[in-house]
Amino acid sequence: MLLSNLAVVITTSFVLVQCHDCKDYDLSASDQSLIDMMKHYLHTSRKEQGLSTGKQGASGVTYVRWGKKECTKQVDIVYTGQVGGNYFTNKGGGVNYLCLPNDPENGEPIKGDNDQLFGAEYQIASSFRPSGMKGDMTQKEVPCAVCFQRKRSTVLMIPGRKTCYKGWTFEYTGYLMSDYKDYSYKDYACVDKDAEPVDNKTSDENGALFYGISTKCGSLRCPPYKNGVSVKCVVCTK
Template sequence: MACYDRYRNGIIPGRTGGKWYEQDGNGANYLCLPETPVYDTVEDNVQSYRGFVYSAEYSTSEFPPLSSVHDHDVPCAVCEVNRGKILMIPATNICPSGWIREYYGYLMSEYYNRGSPTEFVCVDRNPDVVPGTGDNRQGVHLCPVEGRCDYDRGSLPCGPYVNGAELSCVVCSK
């Protein structure tokens, strides 16, 4: 599998985008946006009844392994594989027997108590950043995800899961 981003390989110039961090509406998924958009028909000013897209930034100040990327914008990556199946597995960094590990890192999503949900994504343990960024602009966040096993409803089983431990993830191909 080969992953290309603007800052490594120059194949697909882009950045990650999504909703504003406190909005209840808009889409829930992260987007891979081109650095140079191409517009069709547009209105001249901001409209009331529209969805909005903002840049994504890492929100990792309280997670030492990734604190150096905190508030930096997130480049997007497009990955290509000649194998037919790709699988992201949360809460492990090991692929099943017969699968090839492409990369591993940390499970991330928007902060649990902000606006509408986002998808869970696997971010490489050595993430890239968009150069020249680092200011907190309150776009959609990518925050480490912790497992919860100390609540009455919907809890993971304590023992195998550690309450409050950041979950790893792995991307495998076959």
């Protein structure tokens, strides 16, 4: 099959090259048939295989499931790990949470004092824990899973919702969390409503922290929002 395809490419290319500078070249029936076949082959090949991956089955989207070690059923797991990030009192450096794999390929020693990569802990004692979240995991480390959803082209986290809009596929729902308002900046993360710890260790080592957040009416219009409530979130794909 490869040799026959190659022969088609070479023959067609030869015809096109020879004709490149021709103004009044009349293609024979066999030449035209060959070109039409080549066009059909290229169109079918691109449609079936894709332009970048080579296989349609490899297309899809990835997302992080914060607070869980596994992905939902029928969703492939790329890797499982632990959440990391910058220390909560650091004023510079990264502001995003990271899903760090459990099988790292570690680098070499570095002399400079620029520590920015720490683990992450839940800080969700009763006053900062959304009422719909199970258990008190205060000062326990946060797990994560990178998930691959096949045959999807986009992923969307919707704050303030627990269900997806029509036409979107539900992945998981949870609560919007970030660091405490007086600490360093952190991204908002949608932490699974059934969040779990990495293990049972509770040594208060801090690092990047997760607090439940609440709404504040004013510039945020109420209604439709309510004041002083937890913020739900949902991850959807399409």
